[in-house]
Amino acid sequence: xxxxxxxxxxxxxxxxxxxxxxxxxxxxxxxxxxxxxxxxxxxxxxxxxxxxxxxxxxxxxxxxxxxxxxxxxxxxxxxxxxxxxxxxxxxxxxxxxxxxxxxxxxxxxxxxxxxxxxx
Amino acid sequence: xxxxxxxxxxxxxxxxxxxxxxxxxxxxxxxxxxxxxxxxxxxxxxxxxxxxxxxxxxxxxxxxxxxxxxxxxxxxxxxxxxxxxxxxxxxxxxxxxxxxxxxxxxxx
Numbered sequence: 001x002x003x004x005x006x007x008x009x010x011x012x013x014x015x016x017x018x019x020x021x022x023x024x025x026x027x028x029x030x031x032x033x034x035x036x037x038x039x040x041x042x043x044x045x046x047x048x049x050x051x052x053x054x055x056x057x058x059x060x061x062x063x064x065x066x067x068x069x070x071x072x073x074x075x076x077x078x079x080x081x082x083x084x085x086x087x088x089x090x091x092x093x094x095x096x097x098x099x100x101x102x103x104x105x106x107x108x109x110x111x112x113x114x115x116x117x118x119x
Numbered sequence: 120x121x122x123x124x125x126x127x128x129x130x131x132x133x134x135x136x137x138x139x140x141x142x143x144x145x146x147x148x149x150x151x152x153x154x155x156x157x158x159x160x161x162x163x164x165x166x167x168x169x170x171x172x173x174x175x176x177x178x179x180x181x182x183x184x185x186x187x188x189x190x191x192x193x194x195x196x197x198x199x200x201x202x203x204x205x206x207x208x209x210x211x212x213x214x215x216x217x218x219x220x221x222x223x224x225x226x227x
Contacts, residue, residue: 035216044221045154045162045205050214059214095161104168105152105207105216109161 002026002108004096009113016086016117022079022096022110029053032100034072034079038092039112048094049081052102064090086117123151123206123219130225131196139191139222141206149209151189153182156203156221165204166191193224201226 008020020036036048049060049070058070069082079096093114097106123143131137141151150169154162164173166182181192189208193200206219 037216037218044203045156045207045218047216047218050216057214061215101168103149103209103213105154105164107164107167107173109163111161 002098004098004108004110006094006096006110006113009094009115011116011118012086013119014086014088014117017082017084018086018115020081020083020094020096020113020115022081024077024079024096024098027098029072029077029079029098030074032098033102034070035097035099035106036070036079036081037095037097037106037109038090038115039095040089040092043092046092051079083115086115088117091115091117123208123217125204125206125219125222127220128223128225130227131193132227133198134195136192136194137196137224139193139204139224141189141191141208141219142187143208143217143219144187145208145211145217146184146187146189148211149213151182151184152207153180153189153191154205154207155200156205162205196224196226198226200224 003025005023033052035050051070067085071080093112095112096110099106153166156162165176170182179194205221
């Protein structure tokens, strides 16, 4: 059974940093792409970043480029999102998601972790 | 263009058929996936690829696509289908994921 468990969310001041983690099980992390998707309170889904297996290509939404860094440790089956210079508009539930189809949508999602950026 | 456009809200009478649409240029190249999200829960995949259902998705859900428009059709909507629905595809490069703005489905 595929499981994705996020952690690391919390309250942080504007300009601060957080690192999110996503522990994966039930599949081979190196075979799938892994992505972060966020949802601000009362809003829709917003794609944040993706890392592709077999080379580790990474891509970011314009809204986070230069501030967020996605990475993975295949030996630990864990995905990370380093978030720096956080803004109030980054407040959201952050979901970890994974897919097997290189050009398809995510097949599985975690339950999410809440990040609140506020002074 | 990397945008996917959905109607914000749709309603359907119990037992009737409803179509939720998603429009975007990238849909001419990449297939859409559809997600159901209920309050306080994570999104769940209900349709992927060329109109495929994951195990667990009722067969009243279907996902045809034509040109720049993908649709999610629920034939015989049930009360438990009331939720937010999001389409997903790729941008023109294929590297970035893109989500539609979501459609709130109300079952009357």
